[in-house]
Amino acid sequence: MADLSCSDFCGLGMHQSRVWTYAFVFATFLCWSSLRAGAQNPNITNPAEGVWLPYVLTRKVYQLCKIAVTALRAIKSSLVDPNKNLSNWNRGDPCTANWTGVFCYNTTLDDGYLHVQQLRLLNMNLSGSLSPELGRLSYMKILLLNGNQLSGSLPEKLGYLPNLDRLQIDENQISGSIPISFANLNKTRHFHMNNNSISGQIPPELSRLPRLIHFLLDNNNLSGYLPPQFSELPSLLILQLDNNNFEGTTIPDSYSDMSKLLKLSLRNCSLQGPIPDLSRIPNLAYIDLSSNRLNGSLPQGTLSDNITTINLSNNTLTGTIPGNFSDLPNLQRLSIANNSLNGSIPATLWENRKLNGTERLIMEMQNNNLTNITGSTVLPQNVTVWLRGNPVCSNGNLVNFCGTESDDENDSHISTNSTANCPNQACPPAYEYIPVACFCAAPLIVDIRLKSPAFTDFRPYESTFEQYLTSGIKLDLDQLDITSFVWENGPRLRISLKLFPVYVDNANNSHTFNGTEVKRIMNMFASWAIPDSGLFGPYELLDFILLDPYKDVVASSSKSGLGKGALAGIILGTIAGAVTLSAIVSLLILRKHLKDRHAISRRRRTTKSSIKIEGVKDFTFREMAAATDNFNSSAQVGQGGYGNVYKGILADGTIVAIKRAQEGSLQGEKEFLTEIELLSPLHHRNLVSLVGYCDEEGEQMLVYEFMSNGTLRDHLSARSKEPLGFAMRLRIAQGSAKGILYLHTEANPPIFHRDIKATNILLDSKFIAKVADFGLSRLAPVPDFEGTLPAHVSTVVKGTPGYLDPEYFLTHKLTDKSDVYSLGVVFLELLTGMQPISHGKNIVREVNIAFQSGMIFSVIDGRMGSYPSECVEKFLSLALRCCKEETDARPSMAEVVRELENIWFMMPESDSRTSESVTSTSGGKVVTLPPSSNAARHPYVSIDVSGSDLVSGVVPTITPR
Known part of the structure; x- marks a missing residue:
């Protein structure tokens, strides 16, 4: 009964007046005792922020336990919490009962209360809206709500949090405008509101914010103009507004006066006019103004020596390449492709460049009117120049400049430490060799993401980052190992780290961190106690993994120290609760009994017995373990958010793919059941067949037919050893479309897939394409009582960025045309080999630009060899029609299949590949x-x-x- 509160008395019925008399008396005593204890104990939450307040109890039973609607409970009531992350938000005091995501501290005011200073509710699958009651948490410093599915508008009252330092609501579905009240946030340094649907004009009043350093609002629906007053922001380091729509407006000249600016990113914002004089910004390191309608010449002044990246591609810039671009010592990428530049290319851009093994320079100048190279045509090591689509490429001797572009090799990297000479497997599980010696220690595993780095290539800055991070968390350089890094959409940089206990040669070394040190390091990452870096930009903590030696640290850290006042309050409350319990125990038992019966019946509805389906085998865990050699790593063939995929051999010799969900995975029981229930009755040559499932011993596994040629994405990668020809790509497109058409028209009831992508299209031994992964699928709408068929399913947006139907994303209305859009993106991948989103470039937009400019063959994947141009054009046109933003403008899946068949039969008989029967x-x-x-x-x-x-x-x- 430790969690019993006044609200537990509510809703129990109007039985036995004597019981309710006792309940009334002792409930009053309980609330009085709690209030008295709180008055004696300074370590409780300020009542205005979230503590439960006793109200006068009336004679009416239903009003017995009315309590105040406090800020935190109001916040919870506005949220939908399907994973029950906030289930403990009804227990005791928010600050002393460890409410999830609530972090409290005493303040310098010493007013006798703890105050909520951090609210960390990131990546919890929360939906609903932001409550205006957030504005009551007046001591709040850090508000993290990113990575959820929140919708609705930004509350005006958020602008009245006088101590707010960091506001992160990125990667949600927030809409509406930015409140002007945000101009009151005088202590706020971080605005991270990217990847939402925020619209309207950016309030010029935000230029009054004296401490603002990071302003990230990319990937929203902002419009209007860029406020010229932003040049008055005295501390601004990063201005990132990519993928908004400032239609017909210009970049203010005043932006040349941003004296501290390090990064200016205004990609794909519908901007026009000239580029301001950026040479007046002394420390500028990163410029991305690509995919606009900017005109005039390239920047003529001498840019900062800190410049690493200049991306001015896909504009209408004219004139010549200025010579001062040759004098940028830290330049990593110069992209001026798809403009109307003319004249000569100065070889001084690459001459005398002496790059070490980790440095690299890429210059993209394709599709301009550049006529010749003045100087040497010999490229130094690690320098790449692309000139395809320029008159200069009529010279057949410039293959190094005019060939087909390859994938950027900087997408990912796995580091190795210096322990290669150590004995193999000499460390026990959870321990490994530290980077500098054959000494076994248990690391802390940390994943972070740099949200807006001021460079394109991380490798030259890896050692700088190591020094920055270790000094920030007060560790030695030898204690850090960067295990891998990979560029993600944005562009953002994900980095995986291992932190080891200190090692001193010939000294007594510890194999683990002590508990205090673990908590200190964890808190530094989670609370942004590491000093900001302009070069690396803001970061976010993605994961902090504690291996077995540290599991007890988590348990101990969840326990709060209690003062005498708190202890007295607990004792009084416990006594009152015990007496009260004696009065209402029968009712509680009855309620618990009914609740248990409901839970049991609910479990019975979701047990294996209810999903047994003819033709789908129910495997045991032992059978799955035997098929995979006890899930040996050598049998693993894939990995996803749900867990790992293994190649298995069943007892009868059948080769299968086994998808094993890991505990706490994104798959979840709902997706597990959805896949079984939807996929089991489906039988089509272009759908992956479900062989069976395993649901025992806490494990959930799905067993499919094995697809020996992997995913379509594998074969479109630049790393594929045998690229697909056009004929094969066209047949894969046909097979995929036929599988989806079956789902839309012949499945009973019809199904919307909702997650079509190149990694969910698998290829068997004969390269037959089969659509896979139905965990996110939804049944199509059915007629209502009047026989009317709804046009869509209203649902929470799920899917994969880059493949998501824009209209579905904005309206939450899922239709068959949502699958058409996703398949259209796959078609574009088949034709170009590009990723849907790569380094901030969206494949649909890039191909549309090439199509409208008459240069469609410049984006076709050169690795598929010769192809009939008419067929390719028709295939490309079909793909772009599938990717129209307006649902009604897209073809149906039946039309897609029919048109693909027409293209197939257009293939010329004179093709050189037709010599054999x-x-x-x-x-x-x-x-x-x-x-x-x-x-x-x-x-x-x-x-x-x-x-x-x-x-x-x-x-x-x-x-x-």
């Missing part, structure tokens, strides 16, 4: 088609003639080999 054996029959037939034209196809009749016109099935 195609022979296939099926059911003892051998069919040879002449070279003139459409099927025989493609050596990458096999023909299944079973059940077909060439004479009567029943066409055999043609599939990729």
